Amino acid sequence: MDHGQIDTTTADAWAALGGAPALAAKVMYAPSAGVLPARLPVRELARATVGVCSLAAAELDARRSGHPAAGLAELRVAEAAVATAFVSERQLRIEERRPVSFAPLSGFWRAADGWVRTHANYPHHRARLLATLGIPARGTPEEQVERLRAELAARPAHEAQETAYAAGALAVALAEPGATAMPLDALPLVESRPVPGPGPDAGPRPLPAAALPAEGVRVLDLTRVIAGPVATRTLAVLGADVLRIDAPRLPEDPDAHADTGFGKRSARLDLGDPADRRTFDALLARADVVVSGYRPGALDGLGLAADTLTERHPGLIVAELCAWGWSGPWTGRRGFDSLVQVATGIAALEAGPDGRPGVLPAQALDHGTGYLIAAAVLRALTARQDTGAGRRLRFSLAGTASWLMHGVTPAPEGGPEYDPAPWLAETESPYGALRYARSPLVRPGGGGFNWSRPPGRWGADTPRWR
Template identity: 55%
Template sequence: MTDIKFAWSALGGDPALLAGVTAVVREDVLSARLPVRDLARACVGACALAAAELGACRTGRARTPAVRVDDGAVATAFVSERRLLVDGRAPVLFAPLSRFWRTSDGWVRTHANYPHHRERLLRALRLPADSGPAAVERSLTGRAALDVEEAVYAAGGLAVALRTLGEWAAHAQAVAIAARPLVERGRLDGARARAFAPLDGAPLLPAAGLRVLDLTRVLAGPVATRTLALLGADVLRIDAPHLPELVDQHADTGFGKRSALLDLAADRRAFEELLAAADVVVTGYRPGALDRFGLSPEALAERRPGLVVAQVSAWGAYGPWAARRGFDSLVQAATGIAATEGSAERPGALPAQALDHGTGYLLAAAVLRALTEQSHEGGSRFVRLALARTAAWLTEGARMGEVEGKGTVKGEPPVAGDARGQGEESGHDEGSGEGYGERDGGGRVGPESWLGEAESPIGRLRYALPPVSFDGGPHDWACPPGLWGADPAQWL
């Protein structure tokens, strides 16, 4: 099921266009028990096809440009945050308190990369503000995992108990997620059909001339808007001054964009001026968090008819966990992925933050498809995705007893250190692209084939090149990331 046909159908795409997609399959990338490689290829392929479709629409071509998906490029892009170098320095990916911890009855996964999340975690555990891993470990050893989960979330922090696939399937949030499509899509009003300016020249940039307000953080949303920037959109990321971004994270996901600071409460007039000229708004905060600023899809479309509103969250905009914060690593722990890739006694991790990256490419694809639909049918549009729903797609075969399906490896999964530092936080790179080989046994190629270098205000960057590829399309971003928050809050 984790194939491009399913993803393209979820996006509402014409199945006839799938004939124009080809793939370079590399069996030795993104190795895992779950079909991670298949999911990654499907998400990127669907995004590239959506871009090609919009490009054909805007150029008046009868035929959609051919799409080529290379597993090597996809695998490299899915670990872009690990491939990044800033002036030769490897990125800092996870803070010391972001990891798995043993509890009295199992395991709990915490996330404390941001200072305010770290402070809330320690407060929930009744520990001093300067406490380190040893103190947290002692505190959690004598507590039940579910009790920790509830206490930390009640304090505004992030912690999730490790669950098996079966335990998660019985959870009320999983039941709510299962009732929803992979990509939620809808029409908000009867706004007139979008009239695109024609495109010419090279490369073909399907999103050229479109303005995207980027209200996202960590990692799926920024991946989506980074992709829209690749395709020619003017992407302006807006952050609150009191919520600073992690430097390396901004360097990885800021390609092609501009970055500005704006207090949505104090600078409301400035935001409304940006909204009045925007074509797309992408939000990545937990459901309902931005509604008090009048940023629900319905409120935005009322003030800006013809808008496309794209939303991504961890757990979905429904069910008992709708208002909870979350990250890829937490969703892996809760939904049974970590237990499947390891075991209930020793949790593992996917070879990439595949829920984040995969959902990000699907989100970009959903925006592109909404724009194409607007050109024919009109209407303000909304699209909505959730990491937990993508996780359900990934684990569907495993939940049906088909763990060793297409795109998986048999036997024990890759192991990275002990369970305190599994996967992301340990710098684990299994399956991320080393030793790529052609399916037919041809010449071997390494991940360097899909890496670029550029000077930037941040420093000299080595980075993963974009995996979205179609005939005549761009091969790299128009510009590297600038300094976080350094741009004016205005359109070019």
């Protein structure tokens, strides 16, 4: 990109975040050939989400320092760094071991009249999938794969999908572009609504100038599985105090936490236990930001609906993430990036010459949404400096999918051949020696960010703010 030329996709994403249009010209890209190859414009989506996140961090930093954002220097994002970060879970090495991204029962399967994709990475999802299809849980993984293959081959794809959904399992029938049950045209990229606050004098204390854009910001992380953890990992690299809270009964994959736990602390609390609930409420009372990745309505029964949180805690910024959008027939369903690709028509668009459904070159819906969430939180913090008001933010993987399919503008490719090596680093951790992808965010005028600490053991920290 030439100096001063505005990238259309970056400008669109920045506008969706409510940013001043002129600032989008601050974001430039260092190209690399062969980055995130796909039929859909994945490279353009990926670099734009990192670009606007870098810009939002720079804007907040300028506001905290008392400098006008219009005076920011250029932010030059490396496409190679973006591509490496968008596959951070694949680049991760733990004592030189490569983690497994998908379990044997997760993947594409031929149905009687099409294709189905299943997701069974977690033990409880695997158990539900086998049970709902009448497959015994005994036997070797290879035997279970063959039983699942045979069972799905005998069922129509839509029947398999609905049977799995009714039992809390995860299977989605392949949709052709234009024939999806998803109301893609109605899914926004970002939903943002200010929450009336007590005013700048009575609200949260304005953030002072600091070495890092989000230093001193307390983030309560209620997320799992890539998109939300990427958002909070990104806020952590910018200096936020990120504390992840999980229920003790929902164990995390250690490899997943080794990827997305950088810069954070992690604790377990049972919100049904009175003592743990008091601890959680005390954390909430001092939080600046809550990021939630649960299905719509899942936390309402615990008194943690977004409207309830912002009413009780003026100035609080609440960012919510779901798979399928906040309205429509699939709103309450469980979902993951790989399944959203199937239901929206992306997998059909990326099909191979043999007709087998394809995949994007990264979990781009997850990672892209994660950077957008972080950007929106940073912009809300900037606005709160003046108003003291909180904000409600909502995102969905399906909304990001719709943007990729219908709103991202292809851009010419160029530059040297992509090499991930310069964008990888190593560190010791409680999990052992890690090789990991560096953060792709950049500072105005050059330079980047690195996490203050490696990932700790999941759930092993004391639930308190620093």
